[in-house]
Amino acid sequence: MKTTIKLVSFLIIASLAFISCGDKNGKKKGALSSSAAEKVYVAPGEHDEFYAFISGGFSGQLAVYGLPSGRLFKVIPVFSVDAEKAWGFNEETKPMLNTSHGFIPWDDAHHPDISQTNGVLDGRYVYINGNNTPRIAKIDLSTFETTEIIEIPNSAGNHSSSYVTENTEYVVAGTRFGVPVPQRDISIKEYKGNFKGALTFLKVNPEDGGMDIHFQILMPGFDYDKAHPGRGDSHGWFFFTTYNTEEANTLLEVNASQNDKDFIAAVNWKMIADYVNKGGGKKMPANYAHNVYDDHKHMATSTMKKEVLVVDPTEVPGAIYFLPTPKSPHGCDVSPDGEYIVGSGKLSADVTVHSFSKMKKAIADKAFDGDAYGIPILNYEAINAGAVKQAGLGPLHTEFDNKGNAYTTFFISSEVVKWKLGTWEVIDRKPTYYSVGHLMIPGGNSRQPFGKYVLAMNKITKDRYLPTGPEVTQSAQLYDITGEKMELLLDFPTVGEPHYAAGIPADIIKPRSKKFFKLEDNKHPYVTKSEEDAKVVRKGKEVHVYMTMIRSHFAPDNIEGVKVGDKVYFHITNLEQDYDVPHGVSMIGANTSELLIMPGQTETFVWEPKQVGVWPFYCTDFCSALHQEMQGYVRVSPRSSNIKLSWSLDDE
C-alpha cells in the first residue's frame, strides 16, 4: 500500500514537473510569436496594413506592394508601354505617351509622392516624375491608373521632382541638367553662365488633382538634385539640394566635386506665386505636351502647349536664398515640424542639418556671405543647426518617424542610421544588403508620419537571392522601427530599380478603390451599350467594329466583308457590371498588344489584315467557365471582292 502511495505521489510530482516543463516551452513559443516571420505574416485572405508605392526607376512604372508582407499587387504603367494592360498600345492610351519629341514609350520613373491635405496624406493621388524626357504623371488612387502626364519644358534630367506641398497646392519639377533656355545651337563649353536650371511649379486643381504649369524659375545652371517642401512654419518654402555649383560641363565626377560646399536653394514659392499672380514674370514660347485621361470617355487626349511663364529670380528679391551645404548634397529632407532641413553631403561622412528659424533670422539680420548670380548666400554658421558626425559613409536620404527620430541611408557603408533630431546623436545602425539608396516611412514626408516600419531600397543585391544570370533583382528591406533599435524583418524583390516609395495606411485608400466602371456613365465615342447596338461600319478603307463582350461571348462574333488593306478598329465594350470580371481580346496578326477591358469600359485596337483568310480572335483573360468558347472569326477577302459587310451572333 505504502509503495502504491509512493508510486502515485512520484507520478504526480513527475507529471507536475513535466507540465511546468511544458509551460516553459510554451513561454519560449510566446517569445517566438514576436519573431520577424510573424511580424510580416499576413494570413491568407487578410489585408496588409499599408500600401507602398515603389517606383520602378528604369522600368518606367510604379509598383503597388503591401506592407508588412512585401506582396506585389499591381504594376501601374506610367511612362512605359505595358502589353499586359495595353498601355500605350490601345488607341485610348497612346496619347498619354505623346511629347514634343513624339511618342516616347519609356521613361525613368523616380519619386512617387502622395497628395496631402493640411500636411497629412489624403490618399487621392500619387505624383511621379519621368527623369529622362522631363514629365510629371498623376496616378488616380481610386482606379490605380495614370490619368495625367505633363511634359516639362526648359528642363532636363527631371530629378528634384514630383514632391507636393502640404495642401497639394503645387507639385514641383526641378531640373538636374542645366540646359540653354531657350534651347539653341551653342558650344557646350559655353555652359557657365549660359545654361539654366529651371525649377517648375505645377499648380494642382483641388477638384481633380489636374496639373498646369504656373511658373518656372530660371535658376543658375547648377544641378538641382533633390527637393522637399517646407511644412508647418516653413510651409510656403521649397528646398532644393544642388551639386555642380562649379558649373562644369565635362568629367563632372571630378570637376563638379571641387567646391567644399554646394547649396541648398531655399525658394519662397508663395512669394513668387504672388509676384506671378500680380502680373510678374514673362511668357516665353515653348512646346510641351499635356496629356489627360478621361475616366468617363475612357480615353486620353494630348494637347500641345505653346507658352510658359518664366521668372528671373533676381526680379523677386527676398524670395530665394542659398544655404551653403557641404560636399555635393543629395537628399534634401524636411522634418515633420518643418524646422529642420537635412542635407546629406554624399561625399561627406556627416549629415548637415539647417534650421528654418535660424534661416529666417539670418535673412532678417542680412547674414550673407556674398551672392551667386544675384542670389544671396546665407552664412553657414548662422543657419546651421548641427550635424550628425561621422555617422557613416555617403549619406543620401533621410525620413522621419513620429517620435523625433530621423533615419538616414548611407550608400557607401550600406546602412540605415537612426539618429535623434536636436541632439544629433546616433541611436542605432543596421546594415542593408547592399548599397541602399532611398528609404521610406509611410507618411515620412508629411507632418504626420506613421512610424512603424522603414523600407530601405537597395541598388545592389549580389548574392541575396537565387541568381538569375548577370542581371539580378533589386530589392527592398523592411525594418521594424517601433523599438529603440531597428529590427530587419523582410527582404523582397522589386520591379525595376526602386528609387523611392510612398507609403500610406491602407484604410485611407481601400474604401475609395473603384470596383468597376458604370456602363451608363460610359461616354466613349465608340461605346456599344447593348448587344442590339453592336454593328460594323465601313468608312472607305476604315472599318469600325462596335463590339460587346459579356460572359461568355462577343457580339458580333462572325464578321464578313473585311478586305486586305483595310484598317479595322475594334471598339470593344465590356458589358459586365460586377467586380473583377474583366475580359481580354486579341486578334491573330494584329501588330499590337491584347486589350484587357474592365467592366463598363471601352477600349480600341487596330488590326490591318494583310492576308486573305478567316482569322480568329478570342478572350485572353480567363473570365468564366466558358472562357475557352469566347472566340470569333473575321473573314478577310481580297481587295477586289464584292462581299458585303455583314456581322452576326448565333446567326442572328
Add this chain to the structure above:
Amino acid sequence: MKKSKLAMIIGSLLLLGLFIFPLWNITLEAPQYPTPLGMEIYINHFEDTNEFDIKNINLMNHYVGMKYIPKTIPEFQIFPVAILIMVALGVLIGLKANYKWYLAWFVLMSCLGIAGMYDFYLWEYDYGHNLDPKAIMKFTNPDGSIMGFQPPLFGTKDILNFTAHSYPRLGAYFMFVGMMLTFIAFFLGKKEHKKA
C-alpha cells in the same frame, strides 16, 4: 375609441408598410462572391440588394438555362391593388362594423397571403425547372431526372456552388404584425361585446 377598433384599424394600416419595405429576399452565396448576390422582392417590383445583383444573377443562371428574372410580372399590378383594397376594407370594418367582421377580414387576408405564397412557389418552380433545352450545362439528380434550381420557398438550400437563402423582410413583418393585431382585435371585440 374602443381598443378593438383601434387594433383593427392600426393592424390594417400596418399593411401599408409593404409599399415602403421589401416583402421577401433571396440571397445567393458562393465563395467567389464575398459580397453575396441578392434580390429584394417588393409587392410592386424587384430590386438589387447591391447594384447590378439581378443582372449578375441572370448572368450566372444562363449557364444552366434559367430564364432571366423579368423586369415586371403581372402580380406587380395585382398585389398593390389587393393590399390597398384590404387596407381600406380593414379601416372601414374597424370604424363601422361588428367585431365578427374582424375575423372575416383576417381569414380573407390569410387566404390572400396563402394564395400569394402559392403563386410565388409556382413562379419559383417554373423559374427553377423550366430550363432552356440549349442550356450550356445540364445536371441530373442521382435518380437520373433533370436537376432543378428552384430556390427554397422559405429557408436555406444548397444549389450547386451556391447557398440560397429565402426569407421574409421588413415589409412581411409589417404584414404579419398587422394581421396578428386584427386577429387580437377580434378577441378584444368579443370581450368588449360580452362586457357590454
